Amino acid sequence: VTAATVPHEVHAPAPSGGGNLFLRAGWIRAAWMFCLFGAIGLGLVVVFRWWAGWYPLLDPAPVTLVAALVSAPLGFLAGLGAFDYWAYYAIGNPTRPEDHSGHGARSWRDYFRVNTDHKVIGVQYMVTTFVFFLIGGMLALLLRAELARPGIQFVDPQTFNGLFSVHATLMIFLFIVPVFAGIANFVVPLMLGAPDMAFPRLNALSFWLLPIAGIMMVSSFAISGGAFACGWTGYVPLCSTHQPLGAVFFNQGVQWAGASSIMTALNFLVTIITMRAPGMTFWRMPLLVWANFTTSLLVVVATPFIAGSQFFSMFDHVMHTAFFQADQGGYPLGYQHIFWFYSHPAVYIMMLPGFGIMSEVIAVFSRKPIFGYRLMALSLMAIVVLGFSVWAHHMFVSGMASWLRVPMMITTLLIAVPTGIKIFSWLATMWEGKLHFNTPMLFALGFLSMFVIGGLSGVMLGAVPIDIHVSDTYFVVAHIHYVLFGGSVFTIFAGLYYWFPKITGRMYDERLGKLHFWLTFVGFNLTFFPMHLIGVEGMPRRVADYVPKFADWNMFISLASFGLGASTIVFVYNVITSWRNGPPAGDNPWRAMTLEWQVSSPPPIFNFDEIPQVVGSPYEYGVPGAKHAIVEPSRTKEPEEVGV
Amino acid sequence: MRRGSILTLVGIGVIAGGLATAVALLLPWLPHPAAREATRIDLVFWFVIGICIFIFALVAAALLYIVVRFRAAPDDDSDGPPIHGHTGLEIAWTIVPTILVTAIGIFSAVVLARNDALGKNVLHVDVTAQQFAWSFSYPDSGGFESATLRLPKGQSVLLTLHTKDVIHSFWVPEFGQKQDTVPGLTTTLHITPDRLGTFPVICTELCGLGHAAMRSTAIVMTPAAFAAWVKSQSKTSAKG
Numbered sequence: 108v109t110a111a112t113v114p115h116e117v118h119a120p121a122p123s124g125g126g127n128l129f130l131r132a133g134w135i136r137a138a139w140m141f142c143l144f145g146a147i148g149l150g151l152v153v154v155f156r157w158w159a160g161w162y163p164l165l166d167p168a169p170v171t172l173v174a175a176l177v178s179a180p181l182g183f184l185a186g187l188g189a190f191d192y193w194a195y196y197a198i199g200n201p202t203r204p205e206d207h208s209g210h211g212a213r214s215w216r217d218y219f220r221v222n223t224d225h226k227v228i229g230v231q232y233m234v235t236t237f238v239f240f241l242i243g244g245m246l247a248l249l250l251r252a253e254l255a256r257p258g259i260q261f262v263d264p265q266t267f268n269g270l271f272s273v274h275a276t277l278m279i280f281l282f283i284v285p286v287f288a289g290i291a292n293f294v295v296p297l298m299l300g301a302p303d304m305a306f307p308r309l310n311a312l313s314f315w316l317l318p319i320a321g322i323m324m325v326s327s328f329a330i331s332g333g334a335f336a337c338g339w340t341g342y343v344p345l346c347s348t349h350q351p352l353g354a355v356f357f358n359q360g361v362q363w364a365g366a367s368s369i370m371t372a373l374n375f376l377v378t379i380i381t382m383r384a385p386g387m388t389f390w391r392m393p394l395l396v397w398a399n400f401t402t403s404l405l406v407v408v409a410t411p412f413i414a415g416s417q418f419f420s421m422f423d424h425v426m427h428t429a430f431f432q433a434d435q436g437g438y439p440l441g442y443q444h445i446f447w448f449y450s451h452p453a454v455y456i457m458m459l460p461g462f463g464i465m466s467e468v469i470a471v472f473s474r475k476p477i478f479g480y481r482l483m484a485l486s487l488m489a490i491v492v493l494g495f496s497v498w499a500h501h502m503f504v505s506g507m508a509s510w511l512r513v514p515m516m517i518t519t520l521l522i523a524v525p526t527g528i529k530i531f532s533w534l535a536t537m538w539e540g541k542l543h544f545n546t547p548m549l550f551a552l553g554f555l556s557m558f559v560i561g562g563l564s565g566v567m568l569g570a571v572p573i574d575i576h577v578s579d580t581y582f583v584v585a586h587i588h589y590v591l592f593g594g595s596v597f598t599i600f601a602g603l604y605y606w607f608p609k610i611t612g613r614m615y616d617e618r619l620g621k622l623h624f625w626l627t628f629v630g631f632n633l634t635f636f637p638m639h640l641i642g643v644e645g646m647p648r649r650v651a652d653y654v655p656k657f658a659d660w661n662m663f664i665s666l667a668s669f670g671l672g673a674s675t676i677v678f679v680y681n682v683i684t685s686w687r688n689g690p691p692a693g694d695n696p697w698r699a700m701t702l703e704w705q706v707s708s709p710p711p712i713f714n715f716d717e718i719p720q721v722v723g724s725p726y727e728y729g730v731p732g733a734k735h736a737i738v739e740p741s742r743t744k745e746p747e748e749v750g751v
Numbered sequence: 752m753r754r755g756s757i758l759t760l761v762g763i764g765v766i767a768g769g770l771a772t773a774v775a776l777l778l779p780w781l782p783h784p785a786a787r788e789a790t791r792i793d794l795v796f797w798f799v800i801g802i803c804i805f806i807f808a809l810v811a812a813a814l815l816y817i818v819v820r821f822r823a824a825p826d827d828d829s830d831g832p833p834i835h836g837h838t839g840l841e842i843a844w845t846i847v848p849t850i851l852v853t854a855i856g857i858f859s860a861v862v863l864a865r866n867d868a869l870g871k872n873v874l875h876v877d878v879t880a881q882q883f884a885w886s887f888s889y890p891d892s893g894g895f896e897s898a899t900l901r902l903p904k905g906q907s908v909l910l911t912l913h914t915k916d917v918i919h920s921f922w923v924p925e926f927g928q929k930q931d932t933v934p935g936l937t938t939t940l941h942i943t944p945d946r947l948g949t950f951p952v953i954c955t956e957l958c959g960l961g962h963a964a965m966r967s968t969a970i971v972m973t974p975a976a977f978a979a980w981v982k983s984q985s986k987t988s989a990k991g
Contacts, residue, residue: 264960338957344934345917349882349959433935439918440933474823475831479841504920504929506938509867513860520852524845527806531844534813540831541823552814559810563803566852570799570859572792572866576927579920579955640780645924647955650963654951698828729830 132188144182148174168425176359180319188221189312211712223307232289239321243277248672255665267651269334276339280364281321283595287460288371291399297703300384300719305377313370320363327356343431343442347423358421365410372406386721393701393725398463401487405452413449447498455494461598471699472548473540476726478532486525493522503574519569546620550601553628557593582642588635608692612708619681630671701725705738768808782924785946788866789927870907878912880919880932883961895984900969902944903977910940920956944971
């Protein structure tokens with residue numbers, strides 16, 4: 108076991124940058140380099156097309172793809188300074204290896220710079236992804252407004268299809284996947300007793316890829332023909348050759364988000380393997396660290412597959428290749444296989460970090476050790492392995508080889524077993540505990556009950572005959588929202604409330620937190636439970652219009668969804684006011700044992716003044732005299748936070 | 752664990768299970784089947800629902816009991832007992848779910864095989880999907896075309912599905928069965944209608960702007976009426 112900590116007595120100077128305002132890394136350079144690189148991309152396309160004799164020279168598809176979606180964002184990153192260190196190194200200029208000027212945040216402006224501090228990056232991730240969560244949520248409310256009554260009222264079908272496509276894409280690629288990376292960015296190095304992530308510059312780069320991906324997805328509404336409107340699954344040939352240019356924004360946005368995800372996952376793997384404090388064996392790691400370790404394994408293996416599927420689909424669209432064009436010998440089902448080979452593991456990428464958060468929250472607020480710690484860790488590994496063998500359960504009615512259905516059904520049903528182990532172990536952890544119902548715990552309990560429903564409807568969908576009947580209906584919509592909202596989003600809220608005092612040094616308002624929980628819990632169930640019923644009865648998903656017999660339920664669902672959307676206002680208000688004016692939280696308000704709570708709130712700039720020595724399990728609640736680690740109290744403090 | 756707590760747990764479990772059962776039974780959420788395949792699918796449905804309600808009641812009972820029974824007093828800063836695990840219990844909640852899901856798997860596989868097995872005297876229908884319409888033709892009777900799907904009651908029907916453009920999906924909720932149409936592939940779907948009536952044909956795979964409107968009608972007729980209809984259609988198409 109190795110660990111690395113740099114002793115720091117003084118603060119590094121604030122990033123000076125120096126030199127010309129126009130040339131030094133920052134938003135001004137980002138702006139002109141964005142334009143410059145866009146122009147270079149445009150020039151490349153024109154020159155190549157002229158050279159090859161393809162007319163018109165300014166074909167919108169390749170121009171948009173190369174200039175706007177690839178080279179201009181690269182110029183933005185370069186201008187912001189994401190590549191400065193590597194560029195200096197590559198051309199032989201002196202680099203500044205001992206300069207920690209990229210660490211820490213002294214004012215709100217530091218959150219808008221390329222910052223290499225994992226805590227700053229964590230906050231950047233959480234805030235950015237939450238903005239996209241709000242946008243995605245608003246798109247959902249718009250489409251619920253359209254669905255409140257049968258017929259077409261507010262939006263035309265292309266816009267409607269765009270609404271649910273962008274909604275899903277934002278929620279998946281710009282909220283759930285990266286917000287977990289944000290929480291883990293803040294918490295995992297602290298939990299390991301490490302001063303930072305293994306590759307801080309890579310960490311900064313992977314964050315800055317995200318806003319690019321998100322803006323790309325949202326801006327597709329503004330271009331001619333409208334946003335991509337083929338669902339977040341982007342099935343071909345609908346999405347490759349039957350869609351306006353917006354589809355390319357989806358293909359390419361997924362690449363940016365996917366690259367971000369892969370880089371972060373590599374960073375987590377190396378950090379967790381090499382930067383654990385002395386004594387922190389794998390079997391002493393908190394389950395949140397285990398969860399992010401297994402998630403990262405999934406990400407690095409699976410994410411390249413969705414990148415491949417989107418490249419091929421985009422080539423079919425822009426370059427008129429025929430990877431998935433049946434009339435030219437392509438194979439449309441090939442897309443679905445490659446897509447789901449990522450996108451099913453992606454469900455676990457969106458779930459395992461939440462499992463980690465649950466284990467922390469439930470142990471702390473039950474004041475008891477995690478029940479069956481090793482089986483909890485092993486069940487995560489079992490999910491990783493089994494997760495790669497179930498993808499074709501999304502394709503039971505797709506026309507794939509029919510013999511594949513029964514084996515895929517068996518693995519799908521079996522993956523419920525490790526998931527069940529986790530549910531039962533959490534219940535046993537709470538059994539005979541001393542339960543404190545603070546907001547994180549309420550969301551944890553909400554998660555347990557909702558996720559059981561989502562898991563059970565997953566078992567139903569795993570059974571091929573049932574799946575044949577309900578696939579592509581609202582039953583599936585209900586199922587994925589019970590898993591991703593009742594599951595993932597509830598764990599995200601639990602985690603955000605749980606670490607809020609650590610991140611900001613201030614305590615959130617408990618009454619508002621509880622109000623937020625109850626509004627969300629009730630609104631969520633009223634919105635999504637009826638979808639099971641109308642789905643089985645015959646309402647297909649992804650339709651702008653439906654038969655009158657579903658009118659009452661849809662009106663009910665739409666009204667409930669507006670309530671659910673409004674509940675988020677309580678959360679946003681609570682976070683903003685508490686961040687500015689909340690009472691000081693103290694270092695360890697939850698009396699937790701894991702390492703992040705043993706340092707000041709917010710943590711000092713390099714986390715630990717002395718390397719902690721880990722001596723035991725992180726969950727020894729109730730064991731007299733038990734210690735997880737020996738930690739020197741923080742001497743250096745983070746400068747006062749400036750708020751949002 | 753004392754006897755009192757077991758009794759309370761069972762009590763809550765029965766109530767939670769009862770509520771879930773009431774929702775499952777009282778709300779009319781399964782379409783009234785109109786094909787033998789749908790009846791078999793319903794059987795799997797209720798089998799799995801039963802298991803799900805059992806598990807849900809178990810978890811809900813434990814959760815509610817825990818929330819009420821183990822709530823700490825506001826000023827109670829003590830910890831719970833340091834229980835780290837129980838090997839027997841952990842084995843049990845690995846084995847029992849494995850058995851349950853295996854049972855679901857076997858039952859489903861059997862139903863799947865039976866639903867795919869053709870009966871004697873199969874009627875063939877070619878289904879063609881395109882943005883945003885269905886058409887049906889009857890190769891056994893000269894290949895005439897129809898915009899509605901008419902089927903005789905009680906006969907095994909094999910639909911052969913094609914698409915002219917993108918992926919669509921053929922679904923009649925009352926028949927239970929569903930199948931995508933894929934460019935470049937021929938897919939099939941087996942249905943044995945067993946109830947007279949008119950049912951919606953719905954496209955369930957997003958296929959573009961008119962996806963919601965891509966509907967047709969399936970009409971299940973008595974064999975005699977069907978034969979008469981086929982005869983009239985063959986004549987019309989021969990004339991045309």
